[in-house]
Amino acid sequence: MTFMSQPASLDGTLKYPCGDAPPTGAVRLVAPGVWWLRMPLPMAGLAHINVWALEDHDGLTLVDTGMHTPAAMEGWQRALGGPLAARPVRRVICTHMHPDHVGLAGWLSQLHDCRLWMTRLEYVVCRMLVADTGRTAPADALRFYRSAGWDVEALEQYRARFGAFGRAVHPLPDSYRRVVDGETLAVGNRIWRAVIGQGHSPEHLCLHCPEDGLFISGDQVLPRITSNVSVFPTEPEADPLREWLASLARVASQVSDEVLVLPSHNEPFRGLHARLQALAAGHEARLAAVYAALATPRRAVDLFEVIFRRPIGPEMLLMATGESIAHLNCLVGRGHATRSLASDGVLWYRR
Numbered sequence: 001m002t003f004m005s006q007p008a009s010l011d012g013t014l015k016y017p018c019g020d021a022p023p024t025g026a027v028r029l030v031a032p033g034v035w036w037l038r039m040p041l042p043m044a045g046l047a048h049i050n051v052w053a054l055e056d057h058d059g060l061t062l063v064d065t066g067m068h069t070p071a072a073m074e075g076w077q078r079a080l081g082g083p084l085a086a087r088p089v090r091r092v093i094c095t096h097m098h099p100d101h102v103g104l105a106g107w108l109s110q111l112h113d114c115r116l117w118m119t120r121l122e123y124v125v126c127r128m129l130v131a132d133t134g135r136t137a138p139a140d141a142l143r144f145y146r147s148a149g150w151d152v153e154a155l156e157q158y159r160a161r162f163g164a165f166g167r168a169v170h171p172l173p174d175s176y177r178r179v180v181d182g183e184t185l186a187v188g189n190r191i192w193r194a195v196i197g198q199g200h201s202p203e204h205l206c207l208h209c210p211e212d213g214l215f216i217s218g219d220q221v222l223p224r225i226t227s228n229v230s231v232f233p234t235e236p237e238a239d240p241l242r243e244w245l246a247s248l249a250r251v252a253s254q255v256s257d258e259v260l261v262l263p264s265h266n267e268p269f270r271g272l273h274a275r276l277q278a279l280a281a282g283h284e285a286r287l288a289a290v291y292a293a294l295a296t297p298r299r300a301v302d303l304f305e306v307i308f309r310r311p312i313g314p315e316m317l318l319m320a321t322g323e324s325i326a327h328l329n330c331l332v333g334r335g336h337a338t339r340s341l342a343s344d345g346v347l348w349y350r351r
């Protein structure tokens with residue numbers, strides 16, 4: 001999932017050499033043996049995900065899959081029955097476990113009788129979240145969002161929607177092939193190196209081909225929107241923003257600025273290092289703004305104006321709250337803020 005918290009635009013600095021996106025069901029070659037496809041998403045503000053088909057020795061390796069919706073399934077059927085029909089699917093790789101990426105991994109790997117490749121934490125956490133579907137919202141989660149400052153109505157909505165994750169993901173295969181950081185993957189005649197990031201999801205996989213100057217970035221680097229970095233109820237004291245900032249620096253140190261970046265949303269672009277710097281600077285600016293606002297005690301929900309500079313509607317409340325707490329926990333981790341629990345269960349933060 002991604003979230004347009006502050007579209008830190010770098011127009012002029014970033015170059016988009018691949019042109020317009022292919023319509024659903026069509027393909028566009030963006031490098032020898034690399035096809036760009038787009039699957040529709042049923043989400044306000046995020047209409048598409050980019051997925052990639054890589055030429056492999058005896059067929060195709062797919063990278064990411066789209067959400068488990070009839071429209072995305074139809075998109076695959078049209079592409080795999082049309083422009084890619086001569087090439088059987090031999091493998092499915094998922095960058096991470098968000099439903100827009102992994103939603104059809106189980107369906108595609110079953111249909112084509114092939115292996116799903118993922119990092120271990122993404123596979124395991126995905127299966128954990130899918131298993132929540134059918135359960136009622138746990139008390140820990142309601143306590144977490146109450147502590148962030150949610151009102152009764154918002155908590156009721158959370159209770160009613162709980163389990164939505166599993167409905168957006170086709171059941172995963174019961175076994176998979178683990179990918180580890182730094183591992184090299186041969187796909188056709190090309191060697192890709194696994195670059196792992198954290199903060200947006202627990203063990204996010206990017207694929208880097210230094211020889212051909214290609215970088216499949218997943219949601220680790222997006223050109224026009226920023227990736228959601230959230231704290232979730234399962235780990236209220238987590239500091240994903242610290243991990244995210246470290247991951248941005250790590251990508252900059254491992255991947256050359258020359259690459260063509262193939263991101264999961266928006267369009268392929270050049271200008272990786274400028275974008276990484278802008279993303280890190282954007283978070284540091286928001287951390288400074290939150291720190292300034294904590295001159296008076298605040299709850300997580302009191303900081304939306306400071307962080308997003310726009311009103312947050314009910315459909316964005318969950319991600320905005322998670323992102324607000326991520327900034328607060330980062331300040332707490334740096335020793336710049338403290339939190340205290342009031343007798344009514346609400347957490348207050350101050351400098």
Ligand SMILES: [Zn+2]
Pocket residue numbers: 001002096098200201219
């Ligand atoms: Zn994501």
Ligand SMILES: [Zn+2]
Pocket residue numbers: 001002049098100101219264265
């Ligand atoms: Zn995504």
